Amino acid sequence: MTDTGTIASPAPAAQDRVLSPAGPSGMPALSRFGIPLGLAGLGGGWSAARSTLGSPMWPEEILFGAAGSLWLVLTALYVFRGLRRKGTFRADLRHELAGPFAAFIPLVGVLLSAHYSQYLPPWGAWLCTAFIAALAIVAAQLLAHWVTGGVSLQAIHPGYLLPVVPGFFVASIGFSSIHALDAAMAAFGIGAFFWLLMGTVVTVRLMTGGELPPAAKIGLSAYLAAPATANIAWMVSHPGPVGAVQLALSGVLVIMALMQVMLLPEYRKLPFTPMFWVFTFPVGATANYSMRWLATTDLPGREIYAWTILGLATAFTLVIAARTVPAGNPRRSGRAGR
Numbered sequence: 001m002t003d004t005g006t007i008a009s010p011a012p013a014a015q016d017r018v019l020s021p022a023g024p025s026g027m028p029a030l031s032r033f034g035i036p037l038g039l040a041g042l043g044g045g046w047s048a049a050r051s052t053l054g055s056p057m058w059p060e061e062i063l064f065g066a067a068g069s070l071w072l073v074l075t076a077l078y079v080f081r082g083l084r085r086k087g088t089f090r091a092d093l094r095h096e097l098a099g100p101f102a103a104f105i106p107l108v109g110v111l112l113s114a115h116y117s118q119y120l121p122p123w124g125a126w127l128c129t130a131f132i133a134a135l136a137i138v139a140a141q142l143l144a145h146w147v148t149g150g151v152s153l154q155a156i157h158p159g160y161l162l163p164v165v166p167g168f169f170v171a172s173i174g175f176s177s178i179h180a181l182d183a184a185m186a187a188f189g190i191g192a193f194f195w196l197l198m199g200t201v202v203t204v205r206l207m208t209g210g211e212l213p214p215a216a217k218i219g220l221s222a223y224l225a226a227p228a229t230a231n232i233a234w235m236v237s238h239p240g241p242v243g244a245v246q247l248a249l250s251g252v253l254v255i256m257a258l259m260q261v262m263l264l265p266e267y268r269k270l271p272f273t274p275m276f277w278v279f280t281f282p283v284g285a286t287a288n289y290s291m292r293w294l295a296t297t298d299l300p301g302r303e304i305y306a307w308t309i310l311g312l313a314t315a316f317t318l319v320i321a322a323r324t325v326p327a328g329n330p331r332r333s334g335r336a337g338r
Contacts (some may be wrong), residue, residue, distance in 0.1 A: 021332045029081075031275050032074055033104035035324075038072040038280025039067035040111040042317050044232075045287040046147035047115070049310050052295035053303060059314075063113050069298060071108045078105075090292075096147055096155040097215060102142065103163030107136035110170055125178040129297050132171045132187070139163045154291035156205045157212055159219030159278075161226055166285075169229035176236040184237045191233070195226055214270050221282045224260050227253035228285035235292055240297050250293060280317045 045065030048301035049055040081088055093102050101305070109131035117124025140164055145151070175184035212220075231249045238246070260282075267279075290309045294302040 030101035036067040036071040041281040041284030048291045100159045110174045114174040156210045157216035157221040158217045161222040163227035166225040166229045169233040172233035225282035
C-alpha cells in the first residue's frame, strides 16, 4: 500500500482505468459519500430516540440537514467532474477497492428521501422510489462486472457486501417508510439472498486469501452494517411483538458486534483517514436498532441503556468528524504519509 486509498503498485493498465480514485487526502472519490451516509445513519438513530425516548427533534433534523447538504455538494462536484472527463463513473465503478462505494450515492438519497417524505408527500415517496431504483441499477452494474471476471478473488473485501446487502435492507426500510410493504419485503428478500451469497464469498476470501490491505480493513464494518440494517428493516415492516425472525436477526447482530470489538486492535493499527467515516453508518444503524429493540422489552433501566448507546454512537461520529479536518489538510496528510 502506498497510502490508504490506493492499491500498491497497480499495473499501468489498471492505473489507466482508474480515472479518479482519490483526492488530495488519499480518499477515494466515491468513499467521500460515506460522510453524509454516516450522518444520515446517526440521524436515523436520533429519529428512533424521538419515537422511543421522547428526545427532541432538532438533533435528527440537524444531522439529516447536514447529510443532505453535503450529499448535494459532493454529488454536484462528482457530476461536474464526470462531465469534464468521460467515463469517470464507469472507471470508479470498476475500481477494485472503492467500486462498491458507488452505491453510497443512491443509498444516501434513499435515507434522505425516506426521512423527508413525512414532510413532502407524495414527492418524498416518488423520490424514495427513484433512489431505490438507482440503487438497484448501480448494484446490478456492479454484479455484472463482478460475475464476468471484472475482479479477482484476492481483491474482494467486506465492502463488497455494502451495495447488495445493507443497500437492499435500507431499500426495504425506505419502502416501509412510504407504506409500500410488499415492495419492502421484496427488497428484504434481495438483501437476505445476497447476505448469504456474498457473505459466503467474502468470508471464504478473508479466511483463505491472506491479510487484507489496510484500506480494505475498514470494510470489515460491513459485517455489522448487514445485521443492523436487516433488523431495522424487519422491525419496521413487522410492527408488534418481537417474533422468532427478529430474535434470530438480533442474535446475529450481537455476535457481529462482538466481532467488531475483537477487531478493535486491528482498527487501531490503521492510520486515520476520512475513509473512517465508513465506520459511522454501521454504528449509527446499530444504535438505531438497539433503541427500537430496548423499547419492546421490560428490561430494568432500558432508557439508561438506550441513552448510553445513542450517546456513544454520537460521540464516535463527532470524534471522526473532528479528526477529519486535520486529516484532510494536504500538508498534514503528506507529513503523516512519510
